[in-house]
Amino acid sequence: MTKSNRDKLVLFGAGKIGRSFIGQLFSRGGYEVVFIDVFKPVIDELNRRGNYKVVIKGEAESVITIENIRGVYGDDIEKVKEEIASAHIVAVSVGLNGLKAIIPLIAKGLVQRYESQDAFPLDIIIAENLRNAAEFMNQEMKHYLAEGFPMEDRVGLIETSIGKMVPIMLRKDMEEDILQVFAESYNTLVLDKLAFKNPIPEIEGLAPKVNMKAWVDRKLFIHNLGHATAAYLGFLARPSATFLYEVLADNQLRENVRNTMLQAASILMKKYPGEFTAEELTDHIDDLLRRFQNRTLGDTIFRVGCDLPRKLSAEDRLAGAIHLARELKLPYDLVLNTLVYGCHFRATDETGNQLPDDIEFGKIAKKGMASVLTTICGFDEIADQDLIAEAFRIEKALINRS
Numbered sequence: 001m002t003k004s005n006r007d008k009l010v011l012f013g014a015g016k017i018g019r020s021f022i023g024q025l026f027s028r029g030g031y032e033v034v035f036i037d038v039f040k041p042v043i044d045e046l047n048r049r050g051n052y053k054v055v056i057k058g059e060a061e062s063v064i065t066i067e068n069i070r071g072v073y074g075d076d077i078e079k080v081k082e083e084i085a086s087a088h089i090v091a092v093s094v095g096l097n098g099l100k101a102i103i104p105l106i107a108k109g110l111v112q113r114y115e116s117q118d119a120f121p122l123d124i125i126i127a128e129n130l131r132n133a134a135e136f137m138n139q140e141m142k143h144y145l146a147e148g149f150p151m152e153d154r155v156g157l158i159e160t161s162i163g164k165m166v167p168i169m170l171r172k173d174m175e176e177d178i179l180q181v182f183a184e185s186y187n188t189l190v191l192d193k194l195a196f197k198n199p200i201p202e203i204e205g206l207a208p209k210v211n212m213k214a215w216v217d218r219k220l221f222i223h224n225l226g227h228a229t230a231a232y233l234g235f236l237a238r239p240s241a242t243f244l245y246e247v248l249a250d251n252q253l254r255e256n257v258r259n260t261m262l263q264a265a266s267i268l269m270k271k272y273p274g275e276f277t278a279e280e281l282t283d284h285i286d287d288l289l290r291r292f293q294n295r296t297l298g299d300t301i302f303r304v305g306c307d308l309p310r311k312l313s314a315e316d317r318l319a320g321a322i323h324l325a326r327e328l329k330l331p332y333d334l335v336l337n338t339l340v341y342g343c344h345f346r347a348t349d350e351t352g353n354q355l356p357d358d359i360e361f362g363k364i365a366k367k368g369m370a371s372v373l374t375t376i377c378g379f380d381e382i383a384d385q386d387l388i389a390e391a392f393r394i395e396k397a398l399i400n401r402s
Contacts, residue, residue, distance in 0.1 A: 007031050050070065211272065271324060300350075
């Protein structure tokens with residue numbers, strides 16, 4: 001491979017995280033970034049301009065121009081295969097459903113790549129907040145590769161923890177510039193140090209960790225859990241509020257969110273002894289609460305709280321933390337309180353609409369709390385009857401206060 005090919009990142013997903021975070025890090029680290037996406041207007045505009053802007057939202061707004069980039073239309077299978085075959089590294093940032101769709105294409109690219117015996121192993125950065133992402137991708141990939149394909153030797157599947165916050169952009173902002181993306185200044189990509197087959201790229205912002213599962217769970221059970229707590233408690237306390245910073249301006253509510261995050265931190269430390277200290281996690285929580293209140297991000301209660309079937313599911317931020325706490329015999333009352341409040345979350349977007357999946361969730365919720373806890377959250381009506389009874393008590397108190 002030529003030197004230029006050795007410095008090429010092929011990035012599946014030209015969405016907000018892809019452009020504002022992964023593409024930004026690698027472009028500024030000296031790589032050519034090749035975006036693969038099925039949204040042709042974005043791909044065409046990337047190729048026309050050869051750059052795009054990331055607007056950093058904070059006390060002082062700044063703009064970063066990202067260069068040395070181009071795009072490839074995802075339906076151009078032959079071209080995508082060529083890009084994978086000649087890449088130094090691949091990354092994916094497409095969401096779970098998108099990941100399922102692109103895995104067959106990545107497999108084809110791997111086959112073409114290894115038709116040459118000189119091809120070096122390929123590392124694939126999985127830029128998704130997905131537990132057990134490497135295992136999932138490995139199993140799915142095997143469906144599309146011949147038996148005996150040397151996955152273990154030839155492919156590194158790199159799990160990550162995505163902590164960067166990128167809000168929903170208003171229609172007027174997207175119409176102004178289809179490529180611009182808003183984001184906070186936070187720019188650290190935590191990723192699995194042990195999964196790389198090649199030397200880890202020396203790029204500012206990459207933070208390799210040995211115990212990756214602990215860091216994935218830190219994101220899920222502190223950052224995501226804290227976000228959800230702010231949205232669900234905030235919606236019921238101030239149903240007319242739009243933005244997350246509005247509800248977090250309430251000192252008592254903010255303290256409730258903080259205490260819930262601290263309870264989750266205790267669960268995390270028991271699960272991963274020696275990986276985190278109480279001081280480290282407390283500092284992390286306080287930093288997150290500061291970031292959650294970034295007014296210039298314009299982060300909405302709707303965005304943070306919507307997609308209830310996923311966010312209240314058995315392994316996600318709230319129910320997942322409760323399952324873990326019960327396994328470890330630790331308190332989880334504050335997290336359960338948030339989960340019950342989440343069952344009553346009915347925020348809408350700027351047009352007054354809910355997500356279709358949240359409308360379906362509402363139909364399940366009408367059948368009662370037990371239906372949600374067993375159908376969505378993965379609790380057992382017999383083994384977890386004490387938890388279900390406590391959830392009913394929380395709900396009754398909530399209704400009486402309304």
